[in-house]
Amino acid sequence: MQKTFIVIAAYNEERSISDVVHGLKKEGYHGRNIIVVDDGSNDNTFKEAQKAGATVLKHAINRGQGAALRTGMDYSLKHKAEIIVHFDADGQHNPKEVKDIIQPIINKEADVALGSRFLSKKSDVPLIKRIVLKMGVVFTFIFSGIWLTDTHNGFRAFSRKAAENIEITQDKMEHASEIIDLIKLKNIKYREIPVTIKYTKHSMEKGQSPLNSIRIAARLIWTKFLR
Amino acid sequence: MISILQIIVTLFIVFALSRAIFRFRDKQINLLELVFWCLLWIAAGVVLFIPQATNPIARLLNVGRGIDVPVYLSIVLLFYLVFRLYVKLDSINQNITKIVREVAIKKKK
Numbered sequence: 001m002q003k004t005f006i007v008i009a010a011y012n013e014e015r016s017i018s019d020v021v022h023g024l025k026k027e028g029y030h031g032r033n034i035i036v037v038d039d040g041s042n043d044n045t046f047k048e049a050q051k052a053g054a055t056v057l058k059h060a061i062n063r064g065q066g067a068a069l070r071t072g073m074d075y076s077l078k079h080k081a082e083i084i085v086h087f088d089a090d091g092q093h094n095p096k097e098v099k100d101i102i103q104p105i106i107n108k109e110a111d112v113a114l115g116s117r118f119l120s121k122k123s124d125v126p127l128i129k130r131i132v133l134k135m136g137v138v139f140t141f142i143f144s145g146i147w148l149t150d151t152h153n154g155f156r157a158f159s160r161k162a163a164e165n166i167e168i169t170q171d172k173m174e175h176a177s178e179i180i181d182l183i184k185l186k187n188i189k190y191r192e193i194p195v196t197i198k199y200t201k202h203s204m205e206k207g208q209s210p211l212n213s214i215r216i217a218a219r220l221i222w223t224k225f226l227r
Numbered sequence: 228m229i230s231i232l233q234i235i236v237t238l239f240i241v242f243a244l245s246r247a248i249f250r251f252r253d254k255q256i257n258l259l260e261l262v263f264w265c266l267l268w269i270a271a272g273v274v275l276f277i278p279q280a281t282n283p284i285a286r287l288l289n290v291g292r293g294i295d296v297p298v299y300l301s302i303v304l305l306f307y308l309v310f311r312l313y314v315k316l317d318s319i320n321q322n323i324t325k326i327v328r329e330v331a332i333k334k335k336k
């Protein structure tokens with residue numbers, strides 16, 4: 001089996017991080033390969049993740065999910081990861097599906113596997129979230145020239161080669177679009193894989209607000225053309 | 228007739244000019260920048276005492292009054308400065324992230 005690392009960016013997730021780590025361990029992943037990046041949380045995320053047996057890195061101050069994922073990826077690459085998975089800390093992803101998302105990488109059918117909640121019928125996506133996500137799909141098509149069913153899904157897998165090649169520079173939530181932009185730009189082989197996203201009261205309260213997507217789009221356009 | 232406003236603004240211009248000269252002496256700005264600031268503040272002084280001086284420029288640029296020219300220019304300048312600030316902030320942010328990320332990985336070892 002190829003050495004798989006799971007990178008979890010966590011910001012104030014003391015309530016869910018322990019279950020997430022335990023869920024992944026139950027699927028056979030060792031704590032050594034479960035990398036939680038505590039992104040300057042002001043709750044007990046760090047302790048909870050450590051107690052659960054994950055490898056925990058700590059950002060001294062909050063820098064955003066993109067920055068935290070990059071830290072986790074750098075660490076994983078340094079420790080000879082062959083496959084790197086991005087996984088959410090808020091319990092919305094299903095640990096049982098990690099084996100599905102790494103499948104195309106193992107089989108060498110793709111270098112990046114992107115989770116899609118719209119390819120399977122099992123995700124109960126709230127209407128507003130559905131609309132915002134579909135707008136994201138259209139935006140991505142215009143911005144990067146690539147048509148996917150679900151562009152803003154935090155569940156992905158990379159081959160080592162792809163992880164080395166895709167350098168996230170966006171610190172905050174813009175990284176999701178940036179990754180797709182780089183896949184297109186660098187002609188990386190990708191695959192969409194059906195995944196289920198769980199919507200709970202906790203995840204909806206904490207999740208991204210639709211209004212934030214406008215800020216994200218503005219920033220993406222700004223950096224693409226002016227940085 | 229010199230108005231109160233003119234006195235206050237004159238004092239401010241003198242202060243700003245001296246600041247520019249001191250900063251040049253301390254090598255915080257270069258000669259070109261010094262010349263730029265001096266010209267800017269001297270021009271401000273001229274406009275302050277002889278507002279009509281701007282009328283030829285107004286005619287040239289096709290705006291109503293000469294005094295409108297610096298107002299328009301100021302807006303353009305402000306936009307430019309805000310833009311510069313945003314770029315600067317962006318690069319500072321990137322640098323902070325770099326440090327935070329590096330410390331996180333070094334500490335883990």
Ligand SMILES: Nc1nc2c(ncn2[C@@H]2O[C@H](COP(=O)(O)OP(=O)(O)O)[C@@H](O)[C@H]2O)c(=O)[nH]1
Pocket residue numbers: 009010011012013037038039062063064065066068069087088089090092154203206207208209
């Ligand atoms: N490192 C880091 N992770 C974050 C930050 N904000 C959110 N996250 C994590 O990113 C994941 C997805 O974020 P979320 O807000 O739930 O996005 P949504 O599910 O798309 O609404 C979760 O695991 C969060 O813990 C942040 O500022 N820094």
Ligand SMILES: [Mg+2]
Pocket residue numbers: 088090092203206207208
């Ligand atoms: Mg979420």
